[in-house]
Amino acid sequence: MEVPKDPIATLMEVLVKHSRGMNKFLVTTHQRNQAKFIEDFIKVVSSKLDVALLNISKELVGMDSRLEELKLCVSRSPFEDVRFIGICGMGASSFLANIREVCEKENNGLLKLQKQLLTDILKGEHTINNVYEGIGMIRTRLCSKKVLVILDDVDQLKQLEGLAEKNSWFGYGSRIILTTRDESLLTIMYGEEEYILHNVDKLKYSEALGLFSSKAFKSDCSPEDYRELSEKVLKYANGLPLALVVLGSFLRRKNINEWRSALDRLKEYPKEEIMKVLQISFDGLEETEKKIFLDIACFFNGSPKNYIMKIMDSCGFFPEIGIRSLVDKSLLQMDHNDKLRMHDLLEEMGKEIIRKEPRYEPGRRSRIWLSEDFYHVMNNDTGTEEVEAIAFHDIIPGDLSLRGFSKMKKLRLLITYSTDLFGLKRDEEIDPSISVLKRLTVLSLVGCERLKCLPRSMDGLESLKALKLSHCSNLEGLDVTDTDITCIPSSIGHLKALKSRSHGWKSILNTIGGYGLSSVGLYSLEELDLSNCGLRDGSFRDDFGCLVSLEYLDLSDNYFSCLPAHFNQLSKLRDLVLSRCRYLTSLGPELPDSLESVRVDFCTKLRNFLDPLSQCNLRCSMIF
Numbered sequence: 179m180e181v182p183k184d185p186i187a188t189l190m191e192v193l194v195k196h197s198r199g200m201n202k203f204l205v206t207t208h209q210r211n212q213a214k215f216i217e218d219f220i221k222v223v224s225s226k227l228d229v230a231l232l233n234i235s236k237e238l239v240g241m242d243s244r245l246e247e248l249k250l251c252v253s254r255s256p257f258e259d260v261r262f263i264g265i266c267g268m269g270a271s272s273f274l275a276n277i278r279e280v281c282e283k284e285n286n287g288l289l290k291l292q293k294q295l296l297t298d299i300l301k302g303e304h305t306i307n308n309v310y311e312g313i314g315m316i317r318t319r320l321c322s323k324k325v326l327v328i329l330d331d332v333d334q335l336k337q338l339e340g341l342a343e344k345n346s347w348f349g350y351g352s353r354i355i356l357t358t359r360d361e362s363l364l365t366i367m368y369g370e371e372e373y374i375l376h377n378v379d380k381l382k383y384s385e386a387l388g389l390f391s392s393k394a395f396k397s398d399c400s401p402e403d404y405r406e407l408s409e410k411v412l413k414y415a416n417g418l419p420l421a422l423v424v425l426g427s428f429l430r431r432k433n434i435n436e437w438r439s440a441l442d443r444l445k446e447y448p449k450e451e452i453m454k455v456l457q458i459s460f461d462g463l464e465e466t467e468k469k470i471f472l473d474i475a476c477f478f479n480g481s482p483k484n485y486i487m488k489i490m491d492s493c494g495f496f497p498e499i500g501i502r503s504l505v506d507k508s509l510l511q512m513d514h515n516d517k518l519r520m521h522d523l524l525e526e527m528g529k530e531i532i533r534k535e536p537r538y539e540p541g542r543r544s545r546i547w548l549s550e551d552f553y554h555v556m557n558n559d560t561g562t563e564e565v566e567a568i569a570f571h572d573i574i575p576g577d578l579s580l581r582g583f584s585k586m587k588k589l590r591l592l593i594t595y596s597t598d599l600f601g602l603k604r605d606e607e608i609d610p611s612i613s614v615l616k617r618l619t620v621l622s623l624v625g626c627e628r629l630k631c632l633p634r635s636m637d638g639l640e641s642l643k644a645l646k647l648s649h650c651s652n653l654e655g656l657d658v659t660d661t662d663i664t665c666i667p668s669s670i671g672h673l674k675a676l677k678s679r680s681h682g683w684k685s686i687l688n689t690i691g692g693y694g695l696s697s698v699g700l701y702s703l704e705e706l707d708l709s710n711c712g713l714r715d716g717s718f719r720d721d722f723g724c725l726v727s728l729e730y731l732d733l734s735d736n737y738f739s740c741l742p743a744h745f746n747q748l749s750k751l752r753d754l755v756l757s758r759c760r761y762l763t764s765l766g767p768e769l770p771d772s773l774e775s776v777r778v779d780f781c782t783k784l785r786n787f788l789d790p791l792s793q794c795n796l797r798c799s800m801i802f
Contacts, residue, residue, distance in 0.1 A: 277337050335363060
């Protein structure tokens with residue numbers, strides 16, 4: 179039987195065969211202590227490999243479980259593949275080189291990073307004159323090497339193009355880990371099939387408590403008398419490590435009263451260190467994306483996505499692409515109930531941006547979300563054209579002065595559940611002063627049950643695009659002439675008392691057409707104006723006759739050639755206006771007997787009109 183070789187002897191045989199400048203270690207085992215040999219050998223090999231010692235804090239919390247998850251992610255694809263792994267989030271990480279910071283703060287920052295990448299892997303100095311030379315050297319010199327590359331805080335495509343554009347740049351089995359605040363960069367560069375997205379969960383309660391306590395008390399947990407206040411800090415930080423570290427360090431060695439004072443102050447003045455890091459992602463947004471983010475932070479955090487989309491669309495903010503971008507950048511998340519949510523500290527950061535516009539003059543801020551600020555602005559007439567949006571749910575006093583609105587030339591959004599604002603609790607109509615809101619785009623009157631009509635001054639709302647009228651059960655008049663509304667509100671079916679003519683609806687039949695006039699139930703409608711609505715043959719639904727209370731109908735300036743047969747079902751119709759319908763050739767086979775007045779002036783192609791009118795009780799007609 180063959181006797182196993184001594185491992186030290188085997189190692190030395192290898193060294194003899196492959197040694198270069200290491201002859202002083204090639205001695206027999208009886209001449210040298212084995213332990214000392216191994217120790218010296220490791221020192222020499224380590225110096226040759228140029229292994230950098232990482233300064234890893236002993237206070238890291240929750241790393242073990244997350245590293246195990248990352249290991250599984252790294253090993254998920256076949257071993258020989260080159261794989262990109264993306265870690266997305268709000269930032270504040272600290273892997274190797276911070277790509278964004280180097281590129282922003284240094285001239286030729288990307289070129290410097292290329293040199294560092296080549297030096298770390300290949301050793302020695304490498305002369306590169308420009309980024310394009312660097313790209314060529316990376317893809318030719320590293321394509322046969324199995325490497326692990328970590329690029330932290332990537333925020334531009336050109337950074338990926340200059341450092342790790344394709345998997346062919348690296349040898350089989352390589353893993354490229356990228357942290358970024360913007361997932362769309364990975365999708366654009368590599369395609370959804372070419373990278374693995376790894377989501378890092380926020381800290382669990384026990385982990386958050388441990389991290390905070392290590393900074394605030396140099397312990398694993400909070401003392402009993404600080405437990406309740408510590409819970410408030412944990413709720414404020416909501417699992418964000420950066421906030422826990424900053425607040426824990428700030429509160430260390432402070433007494434309970436100082437803690438209480440500090441927590442109260444955080445509500446008005448968030449910690450600058452936290453806000454500064456979080457605002458990096460905000461600063462990189464497009465202007466419309468910033469507006470969407472600030473609106474959600476101030477008014478709509480946790481609201482249904484469809485609700486937010488409609489409002490943002492009415493404001494002209496292109497929400498489909500804007501909200502997708504915010505989700506990609508981890509500034510928004512969609513929960514299982516299709517509600518859009520942002521981290522509490524991101525919400526606070528957004529509000530802090532607005533508070534600084536300036537801090538002590540709410541009438542000069544772009545957004546107002548506190549009822550006390552709104553009350554102050556209105557009663558002191560300090561509103562300015564900087565105000566773009568106002569929304570709050572609190573009840574405010576009914577004696578509020580509305581003069582402040584006259585200066586808000588750029589106001590585009592007003593949401594209030596305080597029905598005293600325009601006198602809706604005291605009266606049955608809206609105060610005419612609403613006409614000063616020239617840039618108002620969305621007006622919600624949901625639940626104004628006593629409201630009977632819109633004010634004549636509605637024509638001053640020239641930018642109004644959307645009107646919400648659910649549960650306005652007593653509304654009798656609906657006139658939106660000279661506004662920018664093009665479609666009737668979907669809630670029109672709830673307006674059971676609607677009687678008076680409705681001007682300005684350019685697509686009433688198309689809007690209702692999706693679910694049928696009969697199902698809408700406008701049985702009380704007495705007057706309807708569909709003039710100049712582009713109506714053609716086929717525009718009228720078969721159930722148009724269900725408007726059984728209709729007495730006045732204006733169809734002038736349209737393009738149909740004949741009235742449909744079901745018009746005879748409008749049994750109460752008395753006045754029919756068809757002026758300037760230049761393609762009208764016939765009034766149809768039969769008209770309602772109730773007709774008393776018909777206008778067909780300037781209907782130049784009309785020939786056969788006497789027969790349908792013969793059974794009507796006409797008191798007047800106008801024919802040219």
